[in-house]
Amino acid sequence: MSASALSSRRDFLRQTQNADGGWGYFPGKWSWLEPTLYAILALHGDPAADRGFQLVQRWALPQGGWRTSAEVAESNWTSALCLTVYCARNVKDQAFELGLRSVLGTVGMEGSFLFQLGHLLHRDLVDFDSSLQGWPWRPQNASWVEPTAHSVVALKRVEASGLKERLPGIRARIDAAERMLLDRRCTDGGWNYGNTRVRGVTLPSYPETTALALLGLQGHPKAQLKPSLDLAQHYWRQAKSPLARAWLAISLRNFGFSRLESAPQDPPKPSQDILIAALQCLGEPGGGHAFLKTGSVA
Amino acid sequence: MPGGTGRRPCFPENGKCGVKLKRRDLIPLAGVGAASVYAALQPGAKPRGRFGIRSPVAVVKAANYEADLTGQIARGIAECGLNVRGKRVLLKPNLVEFDSATCINTDARVVAAAVEVFERLGASEVSIGEGPGHRRDTWDLTELAGYRSIIPDFDRRFTDLNRDDVTPVKSFLNADSFYFPATVLRADLIVSLAKMKTHHWAGATLSMKNFFGVVPGSVYGWPKNQLHFYGIDESILALHRVFGSKSFAIVDGIVGMEGNGPIQGNPKPVGVLVMGSDLVAVDSTCCRIMGLVPENISYISRSTSGNISEDDIDMRGESVADTTTSFKVLPAFQNLLVG
Numbered sequence: 005m006s007a008s009a010l011s012s013r014r015d016f017l018r019q020t021q022n023a024d025g026g027w028g029y030f031p032g033k034w035s036w037l038e039p040t041l042y043a044i045l046a047l048h049g050d051p052a053a054d055r056g057f058q059l060v061q062r063w064a065l066p067q068g069g070w071r072t073s074a075e076v077a078e079s080n081w082t083s084a085l086c087l088t089v090y091c092a093r094n095v096k097d098q099a100f101e102l103g104l105r106s107v108l109g110t111v112g113m114e115g116s117f118l119f120q121l122g123h124l125l126h127r128d129l130v131d132f133d134s135s136l137q138g139w140p141w142r143p144q145n146a147s148w149v150e151p152t153a154h155s156v157v158a159l160k161r162v163e164a165s166g167l168k169e170r171l172p173g174i175r176a177r178i179d180a181a182e183r184m185l186l187d188r189r190c191t192d193g194g195w196n197y198g199n200t201r202v203r204g205v206t207l208p209s210y211p212e213t214t215a216l217a218l219l220g221l222q223g224h225p226k227a228q229l230k231p232s233l234d235l236a237q238h239y240w241r242q243a244k245s246p247l248a249r250a251w252l253a254i255s256l257r258n259f260g261f262s263r264l265e266s267a268p269q270d271p272p273k274p275s276q277d278i279l280i281a282a283l284q285c286l287g288e289p290g291g292g293h294a295f296l297k298t299g300s301v302a
Numbered sequence: 303m304p305g306g307t308g309r310r311p312c313f314p315e316n317g318k319c320g321v322k323l324k325r326r327d328l329i330p331l332a333g334v335g336a337a338s339v340y341a342a343l344q345p346g347a348k349p350r351g352r353f354g355i356r357s358p359v360a361v362v363k364a365a366n367y368e369a370d371l372t373g374q375i376a377r378g379i380a381e382c383g384l385n386v387r388g389k390r391v392l393l394k395p396n397l398v399e400f401d402s403a404t405c406i407n408t409d410a411r412v413v414a415a416a417v418e419v420f421e422r423l424g425a426s427e428v429s430i431g432e433g434p435g436h437r438r439d440t441w442d443l444t445e446l447a448g449y450r451s452i453i454p455d456f457d458r459r460f461t462d463l464n465r466d467d468v469t470p471v472k473s474f475l476n477a478d479s480f481y482f483p484a485t486v487l488r489a490d491l492i493v494s495l496a497k498m499k500t501h502h503w504a505g506a507t508l509s510m511k512n513f514f515g516v517v518p519g520s521v522y523g524w525p526k527n528q529l530h531f532y533g534i535d536e537s538i539l540a541l542h543r544v545f546g547s548k549s550f551a552i553v554d555g556i557v558g559m560e561g562n563g564p565i566q567g568n569p570k571p572v573g574v575l576v577m578g579s580d581l582v583a584v585d586s587t588c589c590r591i592m593g594l595v596p597e598n599i600s601y602i603s604r605s606t607s608g609n610i611s612e613d614d615i616d617m618r619g620e621s622v623a624d625t626t627t628s629f630k631v632l633p634a635f636q637n638l639l640v641g
Binding site: 028029030033034036038072073075076078080081113140141142144145146148150151196197202203205207210212244245246247248275277279280 | 436437438439441442445462465466467468469470481502520521522523524525527528530531562566632634
C-alpha cells in the first residue's frame with residue numbers, strides 16, 4: 005500500500021465514524037467494539053481516535069469488561085483488545101483494572117471436569133491437550149486460537165507496563181496460553197481456528213489465524229517458530245484475502261520482516277469493510293502494528 | 303471457482319440485474335398459481351401425517367450446473383405451492399470454506415438461479431446472507447466461491463451475517479436472550495439454500511443444519527462454539543423452532559459431498575434439487591436420497607415440528623427410488639446407512 009493509499013484508508017475511517025464516536029463493521033451500521041478498537045489504533049493521535057476511545061470508556065461494564073456493541077451488553081473476547089488499546093493510550097483507570105481482572109478470570113472450559121471427562125471418553129473426536137487453557141470467544145466456552153492470541157498480546161502489554169507485581173497471575177496465564185497455542189499448531193506449521201485434527205483427520209491452517217497465533221507467540225524462541233514464520237511468509241506471497249494480508253503484515257512486521265512485497269493481485273476496489281481498513285493501516289510501516297508488538301515492546 | 307455457466311449474468315444499466323431467462327423458463331413460473339391449486343386438490347393434501355397434513359417435497363433433476371436451474375427451481379417451488387409475492391426473501395446459502403478440489407459450498411449458479419426465480423415470482427426483495435463458521439473474511443469467501451462474479455448485483459444483495467447489526471430474541475435454549483442478525487429477523491421468508499453433505503458431527507448437514515450460519519460470529523465467535531455447548535442437535539432444533547415457520551428449503555444435491563463432510567469430503571454427483579416448506583421433511587427426503595436412514599439422525603428424529611416418515615411426505619416430481627445415490631460415511635456413522 006502506498007503512502008497515499010494509507011492516507012486514503014485513514015480518511016475512509018474518519019468518514020465512516022458514527023455520531024457516537026464508534027465504528028460499525030460496515031459504513032452506516034451500528035457501532036461495535038471490535039472495529040472501533042482497531043480504528044482507534046489506526047488513527048492514534050487523531051481527534052477521531054479520541055472520540056472513539058471516549059465511547060469505549062462509556063461502554064465499560066460495572067462488573068468488568070466492555071460491551072460488545074451498543075445492543076449487546078455482554079463482554080466477550082474484545083475486552084482483551086480493550087486492554088491493548090488502554091495500554092497504547094497509557095490509560096490505567098478503574099475500568100482498565102476491572103477489565104484486566106475480567107480477562108484474567110475468563111478461561112476456556114477445557115479445564116472443567118465434565119469437559120475433561122468427555123474428552124477422555126471421546127479422545128478420537130478432537131486431538132488437543134485439554135489441560136492447556138487459553139481464552140474463549142465468550143465466557144463459558146472452550147479456548148480457541150484467535151481470542152487466546154489477543155489475550156496473550158494484551159497481557160504481555162500489561163505486563164510490560166509495570167503491573168506484573170500487582171497481578172501475579174498474569175505470567176502464569178501467558179505461559180499456559182502459549183503452550184496451548186503451540187499445542188494447537190497444525191502439522192503444516194500454521195494455525196486454523198483451533199483444531200488440528202477432527203476424527204483422526206488432519207486439518208490445514210489458515211493465513212489469518214497463523215498470523216494471529218504468531219502475534220501471541222512473540223518473544224518465544226524464533227527457532228521454534230521458524231516453520232511457522234516460513235509458512236506466514238509463504239501465505240503472504242499467496243494470500244489474496246485482504247483480512248489475511250492485513251494480519252500477516254502486522255505479524256511479520258512485528259517479527260522484523262520490514263520489506264514485504266505488494267499483494268499478488270490487488271483487490272478491484274478498496275474494501276468497504278471498516279475492520280479490514282483499520283487492520284490494513286496497522287499493517288503498514290508506521291501504521292500502528294507496533295501497538296501489537298510484544299517481547300521488546302516498541 | 304466454478305467453471306463457466308450456461309446462464310450468463312447480465313448487467314442492465316438500470317441496475318436491476320438478472321440471469322437471462324429462456325422462454326421455456328417462464329412456463330413453470332406462470333404455472334405457479336395453477337400448480338398451487340392443483341396441489342391442494344391432490345389426494346396427498348388430505349389431512350394426514352404427524353401434524354394432520356402431509357408435507358409436499360419436490361425433487362427435481364438437474365444433471366449438472368449447466369442445466370436449466372432457473373426452470374427447475376421454479377418447477378419445484380410451483381410443486382410445493384409456495385407464494386412469495388410481496389415478501390422480503392432472504393437466501394441463505396451454505397458457504398463454509400473454499401477448496402477448488404471439492405464442493406463444500408452451495409454452488410453460485412444455484413444461488414443465481416434462485417435470485418432470478420424469486421424476483422420473477424414477485425418477491426419485494428431478494429437478498430443473500432451468510433455467516434461462515436470458521437473463516438472471518440466472508441467477502442473473500444464469496445469471491446473465491448464465484449458468488450461475486452456469477453450472482454447478479456451480488457454486492458448490493460449480500461450481508462455478512464457474522465457482522466450484521468443484531469437484535470435479541472428471548473429464551474433461546476438456556477439463554478435469556480440470544481442475538482440474531484437484523485437481516486434474518488426482518489425477512490418474511492428465509493430460503494435455506496443448503497448443500498447435500500455428510501457431516502462429521504451431525505451425520506448429515508442439510509437445510510436445518512444450514513441455520514448455524516445465522517448465528518453472528520461478532521457475538522459468539524468463530525467457530526460458533528456456544529452452539530456446541532448447547533449441543534449440536536439441540537441447537538439445530540432450537541434454530542428450527544425460531545425460523546422454521548418462515549422458511550423454505552432448496553437443497554443443492556446436484557453435486558453433494560460424501561465421506562468426511564462438511565469440508566474434507568469428496569464430491570458426490572446426485573443430480574437433484576430438493577425443495578419444500580417443511581424442512582424436516584426435506585431433510586428426511588435428502589437422507590433417503592443419500593442412502594441414509596433419517597430416523598437415525600438425532601436432530602431429525604427428535605424434531606417435533608415436521609414430517610419424517612415417507613407416508614407423511616407428499617413427493618412431487620421425481621421419486622426417491624429414482625434418485626437414490628448411496629453416500630459414503632465415516633466409520634462413526636455406519637449406523638446411518640440404509641440396510
